[in-house]
Amino acid sequence: KNEVEQSPQNLTAQEGEFITINCSYSVGISALHWLQQHPGGGIVSLFMLSSGKKKHGRLIATINIQEKHSSLHITASHPRDSAVYICAVSPNFGNEKLTFGTGTRLTIIP
Amino acid sequence: DSGVTQTPKHLITATGQRVTLRCSPRSGDLSVYWYQQSLDQGLQFLIQYYNGEERAKGNILERFSAQQFPDLHSELNLSSLELGDSALYFCASSVDIRTEAFFGQGTRLTVV
Numbered sequence: 107k108n109e110v111e112q113s114p115q116n117l118t119a120q121e122g123e124f125i126t127i128n129c130s131y132s133v134g135i136s137a138l139h140w141l142q143q144h145p146g147g148g149i150v151s152l153f154m155l156s157s158g159k160k161k162h163g164r165l166i167a168t169i170n171i172q173e174k175h176s177s178l179h180i181t182a183s184h185p186r187d188s189a190v191y192i193c194a195v196s197p198n199f200g201n202e203k204l205t206f207g208t209g210t211r212l213t214i215i216p
Numbered sequence: 217d218s219g220v221t222q223t224p225k226h227l228i229t230a231t232g233q234r235v236t237l238r239c240s241p242r243s244g245d246l247s248v249y250w251y252q253q254s255l256d257q258g259l260q261f262l263i264q265y266y267n268g269e270e271r272a273k274g275n276i277l278e279r280f281s282a283q284q285f286p287d288l289h290s291e292l293n294l295s296s297l298e299l300g301d302s303a304l305y306f307c308a309s310s311v312d313i314r315t316e317a318f319f320g321q322g323t324r325l326t327v328v
Contacts, residue, residue, distance in 0.1 A: 141319075146321075147304060147321070147322055147324070148218075148319065148321050148322070149306060149308075149319040149322075150218070150319065151316055151317055151318065151319065154316055192259065194259070198272075199313040199314055200310075200313055200314040200315065201247065201249060201264075201308075201310055201313050201314070201315075201317045202264065202271070202272050202313050203261055203264070203272050203274055204249075204251075204259075204261050205261070206258055206259040206260070206261075207258075208258050209258070
């Protein structure tokens, strides 16, 4: 069993839909990251969080430390949101020794 | 543009060879991280440097080594290359280990 599990693996939705991607982890962590990888391969860090909730534009990330679970939500989804979303956790400090999930491939259809 | 520069963007080399991948972090960033992304293993943490010193090691093979220079740029050296080393290699940098990291565009290594 992987230390970081993401679901779903693939998600196709219509433009405008509310999107939820889930991440569960089995180890103790100090921080959880959500990353976005575009088809060209580049990776962008979306959120780093250790508790509660963070919001940036149409993106919202939440984490429940007790349940070892995090969700990434996208409101009013748009075709440009199509990408692979990757969850990663750090056992020590924010960016140290990240363990990655296998990613969720999101496709938004116009 | 994240401000993290990786060179080269693409590299094709033969088995048994040695290559060097270079990473220039964002101005002011002291931490540099190296990751490997392969089709079968996904993204894996390789090694991290902070202000010239090795800080943490992940799943880095003995054939691989890295260093961070006084000007804070970093190099990842891959030797005795095998077909399975074909992957995207990413570098990321951050001010310190607790702050947001920025990724370079990656170096795509193909071993033939």
